[in-house]
Amino acid sequence: MAKTGAYYQNRLGETSRARPNLRNPLLRKNHETGHGRLIEDYFADDAVYAKAAFHISNGKWMQGEKSFSLIQKWTTSIRQLAYGMGTDKWDDYFRMSERTVRDSMYKFCKAICLVYGQRYLCKPTINDIHQLYTVHEGKHGFPGMLGSINCMHWSWSLCPNAWRGQYMRGNHKESTIILEAIASHDLWIWHAFFGPAGAYNDINVLDKSSVFNDIYLRKSHDVPFQANGVAYKHGYYLTDGIYPPLSIFVKSFTCPNDLKRKKFKEAQKSARKDVERAFCVLKRRWQVVTVGARSYEVKRLQHVMYACIILHNMILEVERRVICRYNENEVLPNIEGVAVGTQEYRVNRRKVHNRDLHQTLRADLVEHIYRAHIQPPHELSHDDDLFDESDEDSDMFVESEDSDEESDAGENDPDDQGEDEDDDSE
Structure with missing residues (x-):
């Protein structure tokens, strides 16, 4: 016992000695x-x-x-x-x-x-919806189109081990965080939902997203449109084949068996590329989205993603390539919504998930696209153009056409004309 007590006293004496400061100097x-x-x-x-x-x-x-x-x-x-x-x-x-x-x-x-x-992350107003209808119908041929919806994943390299099971998917080797976005033809991102916990994909993220909340609560703007002579109350979004058949989604056909459906599939596939182009431009401008996220907190990553989207929309506004101009003096109507869980709320929810309405809308759009393909609509005027007339790129194209005409005129030399005449005489 005495030896044991002496041993611990010596250890305590060693630990009480002053240790050198190993920290780096300031x-x-x-x-x-x-x-x-x-x-x-x-x-x-x-x-x-x-x-x-x-x-x-x-x-x-x-x-x-x-x-x-x-x-x-x-x-x-x-x-x-x-x-x-x-x-x-x-x-x-x-x-x-x-x-x-x-x-x-x-x-x-x-x-x-x-x-x-x-x-820069506001919802479209009534005037904005009318402009989106006009531009999308002129560019893609879809009346009542609000934009296209899709999802992307941001890899999270510093995800804590305790959370890896919540942010892992079978088709990804590392943890990712999903981003749901809606973009229009001018690449403006109108809706963004980022950061939910769980192994979400394009389908089940809709249960967490707020994209349908305004329709459920009757706070959305009723801007009707017509397709094939049939009036509809709300606009719609173009999606790919993985999304469910909802009344505000327009999907394509997996195996079209006639000419009308083939034309519709080509037009729908071309039009829904707007959101994918927006994702590509967002990643190109802000490279932080392409590399793994370097934070342990989801809240900070949400601020980074939303800031990149806001700056993306801000750049589009500065370049004057947006469809809808922001009006600070615009008075928004006061819409009284309904409470969650009421009978009217459940009715609105059933309307959104109505598959028959989805099939009817798609059938009318097939007829409308086919008629527009047979008789193409008139081109947009300069007032409806997305780009300003004073854009330097337009002047560049005009100069290139003149230079091409001059080069073509220069190629037709008198000697060449004489040779052609000799060939004709022979």
Whole structure:
């Protein structure tokens, strides 16, 4: 017993000794130099990269104590979203640590969602729905089309082990988070639902999504349209074959056996590519969506995804390639909905899940598309065009046509004409 007591006393004496500090010393990265370099490269009057210069309306917010400026923080945030690189890639230029860069991006995305989410992720108004009807019918030939719906998956490389069973699917080797979106022909994303827990696919995610809530609660706008002479109350979305046959979904035929259905399948397949093109443009502009998500919290990943979608719609508005213009002075009608679980709520739900109405709508659209194929409608006027007349691309195409005519005229030289005449005389 005495030996045992002496042994533990010696161990306690060893642990009580002062241990050397193994932590790295605090590095002075001189972040003021990084701020000055960023100003000289992009924000000064004689910036080095003049083509990528940013516009600053007021510079008072740049003043304050000597810490990381807001320009440094939101520039690193946008670069992380655009290039998808890690947080340790910007230390040499911005003189910022990994934690500061990572926290800046999450706070930037949260601010984007809070400030601009209500405008750039809003639901279409009555005027917007009329414009969507007109453009989609002129471009694709589908009357009453609101857009196309589809889903994509974002891989989650840092998913906690305790949650991997909730975010795993059989056709994916790693954890993923699903995104449900609705896009129109101009690639504007009107609806986005991201981040539900569970192994969701395109079908069962509809039970969690809010895409049908306005119809169930009778808060949606009733904008009727006609297809093959039959009037319908609500618009619809184009889907692929995996979606259920609902009254607001229009699917194609698996094996069309006549000419009408074949034409409808070609038109429907071409029109529902709008949402897939929107996904491709979203991934191309914001590379962070293509790499694995680097966060342990789903809420932060939701802010990142929604911020990328908001910035995507914002770019479309700046480029003036949107169908619907935002009107701040537009007065929205006050619609009184119904309560959940009431008789009227159940009736609206049954209407949405009515398969007979789905078959009837698709049959009328088949006839409408076939008639439009036999007698093509008149082309859209310049007022209905998605692109501005002052667009540089349109001038480029006009110049190319003139240059082609000049080149064709130059190829017909007098010598060549003389040779042709000799050939004819022979």
